Amino acid sequence: xxxxxxxxxxxxxxxxxxxxxxxxxxxxxxxxxxxxxxxxxxxxxxxxxxxxxxxxxxxxxxxxxxxxxxxxxxxxxxxxxxxxxxxxxxxxxxxxxxxxxxxxxxxxxxxxxxxxxxxxxxxxxxxxxxxxxxxxxxxxxxxx
Numbered sequence: 001x002x003x004x005x006x007x008x009x010x011x012x013x014x015x016x017x018x019x020x021x022x023x024x025x026x027x028x029x030x031x032x033x034x035x036x037x038x039x040x041x042x043x044x045x046x047x048x049x050x051x052x053x054x055x056x057x058x059x060x061x062x063x064x065x066x067x068x069x070x071x072x073x074x075x076x077x078x079x080x081x082x083x084x085x086x087x088x089x090x091x092x093x094x095x096x097x098x099x100x101x102x103x104x105x106x107x108x109x110x111x112x113x114x115x116x117x118x119x120x121x122x123x124x125x126x127x128x129x130x131x132x133x134x135x136x137x138x139x140x141x142x143x144x
Contacts, residue, residue: 022091024074027052075140088137094118095133109133 026049034051050072074089087096094110109123109130123130 022072022074022089023052024049031056073136073140075137075144077141086137086141088133088140090133090136093129093133095130095137097134097137107134 028049030049030051031053034053035056072090076085076087076089078085083098083100085096085098087094089095092112094112096108096110098106107123107130108121109126110118110120111122111126114120115122
């Protein structure tokens with residue numbers, strides 16, 4: 001869950017700009033559907049992701065949006081043998097928790113504003129953010 005470039009080409013897409021925010025591969029389908037002008041009879045409720053088209057295209061004389069939609073979290077879960085990794089990523093923070101038997105847990109917190117390459121663990125420096133993000137991680141996984 002790090003920065004992965006994506007490119008969009010076309011007459012309306014503009015040239016060489018960066019769009020801020022958190023996006024996911026889940027956003028690809030609703031974006032392509034909107035760009036193609038396809039409408040499903042049941043509307044956008046079928047899409048899991050969010051369309052990034054407003055951030056890509058100028059419309060009605062207005063420039064493209066400066067960022068993708070905000071206010072969501074992206075979750076990931078990976079198991080490698082006895083070790084389970086879970087993470088939550090929002091616009092600024094990325095918390096990663098590794099759990100292994102018996103009852104061993106490690107947590108790392110990264111700040112994408114000051115450390116986009118995730119090289120410096122901010123968990124000890126930002127204990128309140130760590131606690132908030134761990135609670136968010138637990139709540140989101142419990143809701144699945």
